[in-house]
Amino acid sequence: MKLIKNVYDFYAQGFKSMTTGKTLWRLIFIKVAVILIVLNYFVYDRSIDTEYENEAQKIEFVHGNLVGKSR
Amino acid sequence: MEEQLIDWSRAQFALTAIYHFLFVPLTLGLSFIVAIMETIYVKTGDLKYKEMTRFWMTLFAINFAIGVATGLIMEFEFGTNWANYSWFVGDIFGAPLAVEGILAFFMESTFFAVMFFGWNKVGKKFHLLSTWLVAVGSNLSAFWILVANGWMQFPVGMEFNPDTVRNEMASFWDVALSPVAIAKFLHTIGSGYVIAALFVIGISAWYLLKKREVEFAKKSMIIGSTFGLVVSIFIVVSGDESAHQVAQKQPVKLAAMEGMYDGKEAAGIVAFGILNSNKKLLSDEPTYDFEIEVPYALSILGYHVWDAYVPGLHDLVYGNEERGFESAASKIEKGNKAIAALEAYKAAKESGDTAAQVKNRAVLEKNMEYFGYGHLEKPEDVVPPVALTFYSFHVMVLLGGWFLVLFAAVLYLSTKKDIAQSRFWLKASLYSIPLGWIAAEAGWIVAEVGRQPWAIQDLMPVGVAATDIGTSNVQITFWLFAFLFTALLLAEIKIMLRQIKIGPKGH
Numbered sequence: 001m002k003l004i005k006n007v008y009d010f011y012a013q014g015f016k017s018m019t020t021g022k023t024l025w026r027l028i029f030i031k032v033a034v035i036l037i038v039l040n041y042f043v044y045d046r047s048i049d050t051e052y053e054n055e056a057q058k059i060e061f062v063h064g065n066l067v068g069k070s071r
Numbered sequence: 072m073e074e075q076l077i078d079w080s081r082a083q084f085a086l087t088a089i090y091h092f093l094f095v096p097l098t099l100g101l102s103f104i105v106a107i108m109e110t111i112y113v114k115t116g117d118l119k120y121k122e123m124t125r126f127w128m129t130l131f132a133i134n135f136a137i138g139v140a141t142g143l144i145m146e147f148e149f150g151t152n153w154a155n156y157s158w159f160v161g162d163i164f165g166a167p168l169a170v171e172g173i174l175a176f177f178m179e180s181t182f183f184a185v186m187f188f189g190w191n192k193v194g195k196k197f198h199l200l201s202t203w204l205v206a207v208g209s210n211l212s213a214f215w216i217l218v219a220n221g222w223m224q225f226p227v228g229m230e231f232n233p234d235t236v237r238n239e240m241a242s243f244w245d246v247a248l249s250p251v252a253i254a255k256f257l258h259t260i261g262s263g264y265v266i267a268a269l270f271v272i273g274i275s276a277w278y279l280l281k282k283r284e285v286e287f288a289k290k291s292m293i294i295g296s297t298f299g300l301v302v303s304i305f306i307v308v309s310g311d312e313s314a315h316q317v318a319q320k321q322p323v324k325l326a327a328m329e330g331m332y333d334g335k336e337a338a339g340i341v342a343f344g345i346l347n348s349n350k351k352l353l354s355d356e357p358t359y360d361f362e363i364e365v366p367y368a369l370s371i372l373g374y375h376v377w378d379a380y381v382p383g384l385h386d387l388v389y390g391n392e393e394r395g396f397e398s399a400a401s402k403i404e405k406g407n408k409a410i411a412a413l414e415a416y417k418a419a420k421e422s423g424d425t426a427a428q429v430k431n432r433a434v435l436e437k438n439m440e441y442f443g444y445g446h447l448e449k450p451e452d453v454v455p456p457v458a459l460t461f462y463s464f465h466v467m468v469l470l471g472g473w474f475l476v477l478f479a480a481v482l483y484l485s486t487k488k489d490i491a492q493s494r495f496w497l498k499a500s501l502y503s504i505p506l507g508w509i510a511a512e513a514g515w516i517v518a519e520v521g522r523q524p525w526a527i528q529d530l531m532p533v534g535v536a537a538t539d540i541g542t543s544n545v546q547i548t549f550w551l552f553a554f555l556f557t558a559l560l561l562a563e564i565k566i567m568l569r570q571i572k573i574g575p576k577g578h
Contacts (some may be wrong), residue, residue, distance in 0.1 A: 014188025020129060021187070026564060033331060034555065035143050043548055046540065047150035048158060055235075062158045063236045065535060067414040069161035 077089025079545040080152050080537045085519070086549060087144050089512055090556035091456035094138025094563075096511055097258050099213055100267025101131040102206035104298055106199075110292075113428045114136050118144040123287060125190070127271065127577035128202075130567060132187065137563040142216075144552065152545065158538035161237035163229050163246060171215030173288050198342035199461055213263075223527050224518070231439055233416050233432060251320060254312045255518070261306040262514060265474055266507035268299030272481055273504035274571055276497040285491060287575050292500075293485045299478035306471060311372060317521075318373030318381070321528065324521035325373055326384045330358055334383040334391065340368035343465070346458055352384060352451055367563050384457075388450050399450035400572050402529075406445025407436035443530045452532075455523040477503055492519040 018025070052058045087345035092252050112120035146168075149157045157164070185193060193201075222228075228245030229238040240246065272295040278288035317325045323330075330346050331338070344362035372380040390398025395527035419427035422554060448452065481500060482518050484490040490497070526536035 010188060010192060011184065013192075014184065017188075020133065021567060024133060027559075028139065030137055031559065032140055035140055035147075039144065039147060043551070044147035048154045049150070050414065058158065059234075059236055062155050063105045063413075063417060065155045066159070066236055067410050 072223060073539075073542060074534075076539065076542045076545060077534050077537050079549060081533060082547045083152065083545055083552065084145070084148055086556070087141075087148065087552055088519075090552070090560070091138070091141045091145065092357075092509060092515060093514065093560065094134055094141060095213070096259075096263030096266045096508070097134045097270060098131065098209050099263030100265070100302075101127060101134065101270065102202075102209050103264065104133055104200045104267050104294065106206045107298065109199050109202050110278065114449055119286065119290065122575050123291060126201075126287075127291070128186065129570055130274075133563060133566050133570065135183075137566075141556070141559070151540065152536040152538055153526070153536050156236055156531060159531055159536075160222075160527065161229075161235075162240050163226075163238050165220055165471050166240060166243065167215040167218040167222075167247070171212050172459040173193060174211065179205055179212065182208065198525060210260055213260055217256040218247050218249070218252045218257055220518075221255045222246055223525075224255070224522060224526055225249055225251035225316070226530055230378050231435075231442075231496050233413055233435055234420070236413075251316050253432075254305070254309060255314045258306065258313045258514070261302050261309050262507075262511040264302035265306060265471075266511060268295045268302065268478065269474065269500075269503050269507040271295030272299065272478075272500045273502075276500035278389050278574070279491045280494070280497050281442075282491075283537075284574050284576075289490060291484060292481055292490055296478045296485060297481040299474065300482055303426045303471065303475045303478055307475075310468075310471070312464070314372045315375065321522055322382050323384065323387050324455065324460070325369075326382065326387060327455050327457045327521050328464040328517060329369060329381075330457055331381065331383045332358055332385055334381055334386040334394065334396075336370070336380045336382040338369040338373075339364040339366040339376040340372065340379070341365075341465070343469070344461075346461055348458070352388060352454065356539050384454055388453060399444070399447070399453045402444040403447055403450065405438045405441035406443060408445075409435055409442045410445040410554055412438065434475075440529060443525060443527070443532050443535070446532050447524070451487040452524055455521050460517055460521040463513040463520070467510050467517060468511040471504050472507070472512070472514070474503070 015021075046062065049060050052061060105124055108120055109124040111117070148508060149164075182201040182204040184450040185198065186205050189198050189201060213252075217327055226238075227249050228240060228242040230241045231237075232239050246252075272292050275288040275291040275295065278284040279292075279329075316327070317328075326334075329338075329341060330344070332350065332352065341359065341362045342365050343363075344358045346361050347356055347358060350356045350358050367377045371377055371379050373379065373381055380394060382391065383392065385391075386394060387397045388394055388399050390401065411432045416428055416435060419425075419431055455514075478498060482495055483491065484493050484496055524532040526533045526535070
């Protein structure tokens with residue numbers, strides 16, 4: 001228990017005493033929110049896993065592209 | 072697939088990779104410079120080095136915070152824009168990235184907290200150990216990413232499974248210790264170290280020009296220039312090994328780097344040259360409008376033999392039986408056989424024809440190393456954009472030479488004379504800060520543009536790797552990223568400049 005409290009205090013005091021770090025954490029939160037929420041769910045919402053239900057369909061899709069003539 | 076879509080997909084990935092690599096190299100190098108500064112502090116007990124460590128550590132943190140997670144976007148792009156590629160590479164690409172995430176990232180982030188919050192709370196030696204572990208962890212992350220990239224340049228350690236149409240890892244160690252991956256790792260981290268050294272001497276030079284923080288700046292310049300000089304020499308060695316690997320595994324790239332159309336023995340390197348824009352394959356036009364050549368250098372660089380024959384684009388596209396170079400047309404024929412065998416294998420499997428299945432699998436395995444060539448329309452498609460590859464390579468090499476001179480001069484003036492009196496070298500140091508990034512990005516352009524048309528060397532061209540999701544979708548996300556990354560970059564520059572103006576006393 002004492003170890004957990006020490007670790008907690010270490011981080012808590014560290015975050016409290018930050019100056020430039022606070023601005024940086026704000027930036028990190030905004031950026032991660034944009035990447036993980038906006039980009040992940042609205043921009044990159046389609047992938048082979050979302051478009052096809054099972055392994056056989058995914059194989060069929062890629063196989064078709066591999067044997068089809070592209071450039 | 073539309074050519075326009077392929078080019079926009081290429082451009083989008085290039086944009087995200089280039090922006091991501093603005094943040095990464097400074098993290099790689101500055102982490103070690105900070106660790107060296109702190110080691111001096113712990114050894115000598117001199118508080119000036121503690122102040123120095125804390126100042127550069129803050130700039131390191133700003134860069135780290137802005138850059139962190141920008142690489143995630145590329146992972147999303149693999150899923151959406153490069154679905155065929157992601158499936159085809161299977162666990163070969165996934166394994167190094169997973170190791171990177173689990174081992175290096177956690178190691179980095181755990182000790183990162185001790186590094187910043189631990190001053191006066193943990194012992195000096197434990198704090199120093201944490202700083203070194205952050206540096207090692209950051210560089211280990213880079214190792215696994217570059218292993219994945221090295222595999223795309225020289226695919227080894229895998230077997231293609233025609234039932235799942237994906238590659239399966241046959242030897243983890245062949246992938247991880249591939250000579251291309253190792254050479255790429257050493258050369259790339261070296262470029263990061265040079266960027267960090269330029270950053271340290273450049274900002275220190277600014278303080279000296281402003282007649283501020285004189286002692287701090289002079290000491291920082293000695294550490295920065297010593298580190299920079301050592302890694303610049305290391306980069307020459309690792310660059311030599313990289314070029315040697317390219318000559319063996321990607322000779323078309325080497326020919327493009329030198330704009331070499333006709334092969335020759337005892338080939339020289341063009342130290343400085345201007346390409347003739349009218350020069351095309353099989354044309355009689357001269358290759359260069361102007362060139363200064365270093366004799367024998369390309370043969371030595373590529374093959375470590377002064378009179379070695381270096382193949383030109385004509386040898387590699389149209390073949391040269393006498394010299395043992397197979398034509399691209401012959402490789403395309405083998406690639407077509409591989410593709411036809413994969414199709415026939417599937418048909419045989421579905422109809423239950425075991426004999427045909429075995430026969431087609433044998434044909435596929437025999438021709439698999441040429442699989443990607445079957446997707447090319449003509450032999451000339453194997454040639455990457457020559458001018459971009461050539462100029463990027465020469466910009467990188469010329470800047471590398473300049474950095475050697477700069478670090479040597481700054482180190483000499485800092486230790487034997489008074490660097491504060493030499494405004495020329497102070498200004499040269501300051502204005503050279505962005506040049507490190509230009510050299511590193513030019514190096515990546517050589518590595519990536521020089522291997523076109525391949526997403527995976529010889530196995531998968533970019534046109535097959537890309538997903539058909541509509542050109543307009545890719546265009547929108549391209550501009551979205553351009554905006555997002557530019558905003559992040561401006562934020563970093565603003566916070567960084569504010570911190571530099573405050574100076575080391577502000578800690």
